[in-house]
Amino acid sequence: MANLTMSPARARALFDRLQQNRHLGLVGLAVALLAPFITATNYALSVMTSALLFVMLAVGLNIVVGYCGLLDLGYAAFFAIGAYVSGILATRYGWPLLATAPVVIVAAVVAGIVIGGPTLRLRSDYLAIVTLGFGEIIRITANNLTITGGPSGIYGIPGIMLLGVDLSGPVGLYYTCVVVVALAVLGAARLGRSRLGRAWRFIREDEDAAEAMGINTYRVKLAAYIGGAIWGGLAGILFGAQLSAISPPSFTFLWSALILMAVVLGGMGSTPGVVLGAIFISVLPELLREAADYRYFVFGILLIIVMIFRRQGLWPARAMERQSRRDKRKAEEHDAREAKEVVP
Amino acid sequence: MSDAAGRWALEIDGLDVHYGRVHALRGLSLTVGEGEIITLLGNNGAGKTSTLATVSGVVRSTAGTVRAFGRDITKAKPWEIVGAGVVHVPEGRRIFSRLTVHENLQLGGYLVSDKAVVGRRIDEVYALLPRLAERRNQQGGNLSGGEQQMLAVGRALVAKPKLLMLDEPSMGLAPLVVTQIMKLIRQINADGTSVLLVEQNARAALKIAHRAYVVENGVITLQGAARELARDSRVVEAYLGA
Secondary structure (H helix, E strand, C coil), rough: CCCCCCCHHHHHHHHHHHHHCCHHHHHHHHHHHHHHHHCCCCCHHHHHHEEEEEEEEHHHHHHHHHHHCCCCCCCHHHHHHHHHHHHHHHHCCCCCCHHHHHHHHHHHHHHHHHHHHHHCCCCCCHHHHHHHHHHHHHHHHHHHHCCCCHHHHHEEECCCCEECEEEHHHHHHHHHHHHHHHHHHHHHHHHHCHHHHHHHHHHCHHHHHHHHCCCCCCHCCCCCCCCHHHHHHHHHHHHHHHEEEECCHHHCCCHHHHHHHHHHHHCCCCCCHHHHHHHHHHHHHHHHHHHHHHHHHHHHHHHHHHHCCCCCCCCCCCCCCCCHHHHHHHHHHHHHHHHHHHHH | CCCCCCHHHEEEEEEEECCCCCEEEEEEEEECCCCCCEECCCCCCCCCHHHHHHCCCCCCCCEEEEEEECECCCCHHHHHHHHHCCHHHHHHHHCCCCHHHHHHHHCCCCCCHHHHHHHHHHHHHHHHHHHHHHCCCCEHCCCHHHHHHHHHHHHHHCCCEEEEEHHHHHHHHCCHHHHEEEEEEEHHHHHCCCEEECCCHHHHHHHCCCEEEEECCEEEEEEEEEEHCCCCHHHHHHCCCC
């Protein structure tokens, strides 16, 4: 069909296959499982656990931003809701941390509906502003309520216990996170490939056309928003378990911005990309400790360089977006040729 | 289907549409009989697109009624209207340029939960439009204008419309490609689908339509059999540029 020369076509096929490899997730999981055998200092484990949490947040935000194209600038709010709800239940009412998960999910869904319900009728820019406000409202509310401990927050959040096994140590927590985050990544990826996931993509590409073809755009967008909220809320539980103390400054706008950055940097809508982006964003500042005071300066420069040279992200959802300008040109030429044949 | 309910695929009666202060449709009425191709002609801003957008539920009317196959759909939501078999191919094609041809077609089957049915319908579209089959894995944006229009029509066909509404399918296409598109529409109609065709290209549209309406300033000013309107001096002067 296409008269492409053999070698670029082959290279492309190989690259595509590499990117779509089904075993990729297993390789990632193996790396995560084996990492502590390389280095297992408390510091390394804490960095790796944070990276996992970040992966979970980025994958959750990717449902909203990457799949559905809704710009959410207040994602840390759901993270905060999860952390506070589980923290309060665990410290004040003595619930085991894992038992708080169903309540956290309900709280996240309710928050998703409360914020998404009225705002998802808005188009992108307005939605971004409202979500930005929502993120701040949650943080400031936590700062002022007594039940959330005000500015000093909640401390003494217990570690995770499962069937009498104590997983509260750094190793136990790390492996708990590996399991939970792996399931979260898998779940989000499957959701992206489902019928609902396709509907999200149609809305992202052209909301009006999607609506004209029979998609209930409002309900489908709300589903994306609620999905993102659940992922964020569950990550909040692990966050509380890791730090054992949470307070309002843990949930500033910077968090929302960094999670969004992980999604954009990795490649919106691409699960491997977003995972990579999250690891990059969370681990890089640690690797740059050598640069001391210039750490965040270098970090920023690196981010800018990546975005200049890989605008679609480190690992874009569609690797070869511009592959065939020539296909388009060929098709147009085909039309033109046919048109000439009729005009004598 | 009973005769009384089944006579009209679409009945629009006294439709009024306002965009803020702009009065876009002023009591527009028209009908599409089952199995007919009806064309709605008119200049830019006459109200052609508003009519289709109102029928498909994207724009709300301020007065008047819309009935499809005997059922009142004036206040129905877009997805309910698609579910009722009325499918709109919007102006400018509105295909998804970053998704593949195949993915574009899948959207048409969104309301059908049985994957096998959607797959079969997509295969039917490929059989009808072999050029789409050749390009099934290409991105929509890489197709030529004519192919994009075929894709937009194909996407609508996957939804199995009983009434297909097309908004300026000939826009920006070379004459031969326009002929191909019109042939396609005629073929779809021959397979039993009623068609409401909105066009500026009156010459092409009148060739395939059974009846035609002319809309000016939001109201129907002329109507009749397509063959007669093609000879009507007012139509010839204003739209056929003789």
